Amino acid sequence: GDSVTQMEGPVTLSEEAFLTINCTYTATGYPSLFWYVQYPGEGLQLLLKATKADDKGSNKGFEATYRKETTSFHLEKGSVQVSDSAVYFCALNLANTGNQFYFGTGTSLTVIP
Amino acid sequence: GAVVSQHPSWVICKSGTSVKIECRSLDFQATTMFWYRQFPKQSLMLMATSNEGSKATYEQGVEKDKFLINHASLTLSTLTVTSAHPEDSSFYICSARARTGPQETQYFGPGTRLLVL
Numbered sequence: 001g002d003s004v005t006q007m008e009g010p011v012t013l014s015e016e017a018f019l020t021i022n023c024t025y026t027a028t029g030y031p032s033l034f035w036y037v038q039y040p041g042e043g044l045q046l047l048l049k050a051t052k053a054d055d056k057g058s059n060k061g062f063e064a065t066y067r068k069e070t071t072s073f074h075l076e077k078g079s080v081q082v083s084d085s086a087v088y089f090c091a092l093n094l095a096n097t098g099n100q101f102y103f104g105t106g107t108s109l110t111v112i113p
Numbered sequence: 114g115a116v117v118s119q120h121p122s123w124v125i126c127k128s129g130t131s132v133k134i135e136c137r138s139l140d141f142q143a144t145t146m147f148w149y150r151q152f153p154k155q156s157l158m159l160m161a162t163s164n165e166g167s168k169a170t171y172e173q174g175v176e177k178d179k180f181l182i183n184h185a186s187l188t189l190s191t192l193t194v195t196s197a198h199p200e201d202s203s204f205y206i207c208s209a210r211a212r213t214g215p216q217e218t219q220y221f222g223p224g225t226r227l228l229v230l
Contacts, residue, residue, distance in 0.1 A: 036221070043119075043206060043223035044157075089156065093219075101147070101208075101219065103156040 002027045006090040006104030013080055013111050021075040021107045023064075023090035031092040033057075033066050033073040038087045038106070047075075047088070080111045115141050117209050119222035126197055127230055134192045134225045136207030142187040143209035147219065148180075151204040163190050187212065197229040 007022040025031065032051040036044040048057030053068035062077045073090060090104040116139040126132050136146055145164050149157040161177075163169040163184035171177045179201075181193040190209075194201050204226050208219040 043117075044208075044221040046218070046220075049218075100159060100162070101157075105156040106154075108154075 002031070002092065002094060002102050004090050004092055004102050004104040006088075007107050008105070009087075010108040010110060013109070015082055015111055015113050016079045017111075019075070019077040019080045019084075019109070021088055021090075021109070023073045023075065023104060025071050025073065025090075025092050027071075027092055027094060029094050031094045033064070034091040034093065034101075035062070035064055035073070035075050036089040036091060036103075038089065040086070044089065080109070082111045082113055085109055085111050115209075115211060115220040117143075117207065117220045117222040119205075119207060119225050121225060122223060123226050125228045125230065128198055129196055132194045132197055132227060134194075134205055134207075134227075136190045136192070136209070136222055138188045138209045138211075138220070141209075141220075142212040143190075144187065144212045145210040146184055146190040147208045147210075148182060148190075148192050149206045149208070151206060151224070153204075157206060160192075194227065197227070199229045202227055202229045 003026045005024050034049045035047040037047045038044050048059040050057040050066035056065045064073050064075045087106045087108045089106045091101050118137045120135045148160045151157045160175045161169045161171045163182045165184050165187050169182035184190040204224050206224040208221045210219050
């Protein structure tokens with residue numbers, strides 16, 4: 001079935017370090033891929049998305065490239081800040097299933113000064 | 114941007130009582146709303162999908178008589194947890210898909226934390 005597997009956390013980094021959170025997917029069709037972020041005590045916010053292969057989504061210094069050949073959508077940021085501390089969810093969405101979302105288990109990131 | 118609100122944000126209730134959670138799209142019309150449940154340190158699990166004016170579609174394993182969903186208008190969906198028990202304690206999140214715009218985009222509410230004593 002359709003699913004998302006993402007790197008388990010928690011991840012702790014020093015400020016200005018490089019971040020990678022791995023995400024791979026399994027889908028029967030051609031999904032759209034997303035990264036959502038959940039700050040403490042808040043709901044999910046869309047961070048970035050890519051709707052077709054080779055697309056790169058980017059926002060707030062984060063980026064992820066839709067790789068069909070490796071079925072991956074890894075999240076990267078070159079220099080993290082304390083304010084990036086949150087839980088990050090990779091997700092996919094398929095039009096042929098009514099745009100139902102499938103989420104990964106989330107990766108908690110803590111950035112220390 | 115599109116905003117989805119949930120009310121209440123926190124609720125504590127006694128076992129056996131019913132709790133209603135509201136999900137509203139504040140600045141757009143939502144043809145479809147989704148209800149998710151999130152356990153601590155786990156991912157969101159889709160419970161049901163509701164379309165305005167029709168019955169909700171429940172995911173396998175979700176009791177439709179226990180989790181009543183009503184999507185009365187294009188801006189409001191409610192989830193009622195009936196005869197709540199401690200195992201229903203969880204974080205409930207709704208999302209809404211706008212009537213216009215990219216169909217793959219959903220806007221999430223801030224969530225409602227339910228604690229059943």
